[in-house]
Amino acid sequence: MILVPDLTDIEKNATSDAERRIARLLREAGGDPDAVAFHSVKLRSHAYKQQAEADFVLLWKKVVIVIEAKGSGIRKHDGVWYSIDRRGDWHKLATSPMEQAQSAMYALQKILRGEGVGWFAHEAAVITPDIDTPPHSVEWQPTHWLSRSDMSIAELSRALDTIAGSAQKPPADRKLARTEDLRTRLFGHFTRMPVIDAQRGAVIEEQNRATAGQARVLASLARNPRVLVFGGAGTGKSLVLAEAAKQEADQGKSVLITFRSPALRDFFAPHIGGRDIDLLPFGLLEAAKTYDVAFVDEAQDLMTAEGMDKIGGVVVGGRGAGRWRMFLDMNNQAHVDGHFDRDVLEIVASEALSVDLDLNVRNTRAIVHMVQEYLGADVGDPGIVHGEKVRWRTVEGDSDLSGAESVALELVADGPAPKTSGSSVPDPVHHRKKRTADSS
Known part of the structure; x- marks a missing residue:
C-alpha cells in the first residue's frame, strides 16, 4: 500500500x-x-x-x-x-x-x-x-x-x-x-509539499497542502506505469517528482532520478535523504544497471532518439513496457541545455499517460504575468504566491549578471514591504538589457 x-x-x-x-x-x-x-x-x-x-x-x-x-x-x-x-x-x-x-x-x-x-x-x-x-x-x-x-x-x-x-x-x-x-481529492488534502531553500539545499517548510494539479499528478503517478508530466517553470514539477520517487522507493522498488544538469543533484538530495534512490546525471547512466522505475527531470532536454533509447536501457522492461515518469517544460526552456526532437516526443507520448501542472507555486502573480507578457512562456496560472507589483529599473549600458546581483542584494537588504493588502512576499528580480524589473 x-x-x-x-x-x-x-x-x-x-x-x-x-x-x-x-x-x-x-x-x-x-x-x-x-x-x-x-x-x-x-x-x-x-x-x-x-x-x-x-x-x-x-x-x-x-x-x-x-x-x-x-x-x-x-x-x-x-x-x-x-x-x-x-x-x-x-x-x-x-x-x-x-x-x-x-x-x-x-x-x-x-x-x-x-x-x-x-x-x-x-x-x-x-x-x-x-x-x-x-x-x-x-x-x-x-x-x-x-x-x-x-x-x-x-x-x-x-x-x-x-x-x-x-x-x-x-x-x-x-x-x-x-x-x-x-x-485525487485525498492526495490534495493530505499531501504536504516541501519548500526547499535553494541556497542551503534544505527543506525549510511545507505548503499547506498540494495544489489540485499536483494532487492529480501524484494520483496519476501512483496508478500508471508510464507518465509524461508537462508544466512550466515554477509549477512544482521537481517537487512532485521527488515526492513520487519517495513513494516508489517506499514500495521496495529500485528508483532512479536522472537529469541533464548535474546541479540538480543538490536540489534533490536534501529532499530524498535517507531513501534508497539513485541520483545520477544523464551523462553518468550505465546500461549495465537497470531500475524498477526511472524519473527524468527536464526531459525536454533529453528528447532525442539517442536519449530515449538510453532511458529505455536503464528501466526494467524497457521504455515501451517499463515504469518511468518524465517531467517536461515545453516553453522557452526546451532547447536551452540540450536537443529536442518533436517526432520523438510524439512516439514517447503514445506510450504514456500525459498530465499537466498548470498552477505556478513559486513566482508571484506579478512576475508570472510579466514573464508571460514579455517572453510568451506559459509558466502556469498565478494563484499561490502574492507579492508587490513589478517595477522596472533602468541601467546604463548593457546589463550583466553583476548588475542583477547588485539589485538583488539591495532588495534583500531592504526586506519585504509591509503587509498591506494581503501580501508581503517579495517578487524575484528580473534583469534585462537596458532596464531591470524589480520589486521590494
Missing part, C-alpha cells in the same frame, strides 16, 4: 510507536493494488473542534476508512474512557477511541461533500495493537476494533476487507463519487 508520507517520514514524525507499527503493516498489506494510506491528517469542519486529527485515512477497495490508533491500554470505567500508558498511569479521554474515529470520518465526509465530490462509502475503525481483547459495545461493530491478534500483514489485510465489505451500499438517489476523483 502507498503511504503518504512515506514510511521514513512516518517513523521520524509519528507521535506514538503504535502508529509506526501500524504504518509498517499497512505498507505491506495486500489485496488492493490501488490502496493508499495517509498518516496524521488534519481535518477542519470537525463537529466540536476547530480542527481535529485522524491517525490514518485509507482508501481501500473504494471505501474510505478513518482509523484511530491507540497504544498501550484502553479501559472504560464508570462511563469514562481512559488510556493506560506503559507505566500503568491512567489518562482520561474526552470520548471513546471509536467516537474519535467516527467524528473524524464525519468531518472528512463534510469537507468532501462541500467540494461536490459526491457520495462515497466510508467506515471508522480503531486499532489498539497492545491489547488482547478489544472492548465490545452496541455502538460499533466488533469487526471495526482491531487488537493485538490483528497485527500481522495477513490479518490486517483480512480485517480491512471485512470493514470495507460492511460499508453501506450507495443510495439510489445520490450522486456517487468517482473513485479517481476521490483519490
Whole structure:
C-alpha cells in the first residue's frame, strides 16, 4: 500500500510507536493494488473542534476508512474512557477511541461533500495493537476494533476487507463519487509539499497542502506505469517528482532520478535523504544497471532518439513496457541545455499517460504575468504566491549578471514591504538589457 508520507517520514514524525507499527503493516498489506494510506491528517469542519486529527485515512477497495490508533491500554470505567500508558498511569479521554474515529470520518465526509465530490462509502475503525481483547459495545461493530491478534500483514489485510465489505451500499438517489476523483481529492488534502531553500539545499517548510494539479499528478503517478508530466517553470514539477520517487522507493522498488544538469543533484538530495534512490546525471547512466522505475527531470532536454533509447536501457522492461515518469517544460526552456526532437516526443507520448501542472507555486502573480507578457512562456496560472507589483529599473549600458546581483542584494537588504493588502512576499528580480524589473 502507498503511504503518504512515506514510511521514513512516518517513523521520524509519528507521535506514538503504535502508529509506526501500524504504518509498517499497512505498507505491506495486500489485496488492493490501488490502496493508499495517509498518516496524521488534519481535518477542519470537525463537529466540536476547530480542527481535529485522524491517525490514518485509507482508501481501500473504494471505501474510505478513518482509523484511530491507540497504544498501550484502553479501559472504560464508570462511563469514562481512559488510556493506560506503559507505566500503568491512567489518562482520561474526552470520548471513546471509536467516537474519535467516527467524528473524524464525519468531518472528512463534510469537507468532501462541500467540494461536490459526491457520495462515497466510508467506515471508522480503531486499532489498539497492545491489547488482547478489544472492548465490545452496541455502538460499533466488533469487526471495526482491531487488537493485538490483528497485527500481522495477513490479518490486517483480512480485517480491512471485512470493514470495507460492511460499508453501506450507495443510495439510489445520490450522486456517487468517482473513485479517481476521490483519490485525487485525498492526495490534495493530505499531501504536504516541501519548500526547499535553494541556497542551503534544505527543506525549510511545507505548503499547506498540494495544489489540485499536483494532487492529480501524484494520483496519476501512483496508478500508471508510464507518465509524461508537462508544466512550466515554477509549477512544482521537481517537487512532485521527488515526492513520487519517495513513494516508489517506499514500495521496495529500485528508483532512479536522472537529469541533464548535474546541479540538480543538490536540489534533490536534501529532499530524498535517507531513501534508497539513485541520483545520477544523464551523462553518468550505465546500461549495465537497470531500475524498477526511472524519473527524468527536464526531459525536454533529453528528447532525442539517442536519449530515449538510453532511458529505455536503464528501466526494467524497457521504455515501451517499463515504469518511468518524465517531467517536461515545453516553453522557452526546451532547447536551452540540450536537443529536442518533436517526432520523438510524439512516439514517447503514445506510450504514456500525459498530465499537466498548470498552477505556478513559486513566482508571484506579478512576475508570472510579466514573464508571460514579455517572453510568451506559459509558466502556469498565478494563484499561490502574492507579492508587490513589478517595477522596472533602468541601467546604463548593457546589463550583466553583476548588475542583477547588485539589485538583488539591495532588495534583500531592504526586506519585504509591509503587509498591506494581503501580501508581503517579495517578487524575484528580473534583469534585462537596458532596464531591470524589480520589486521590494
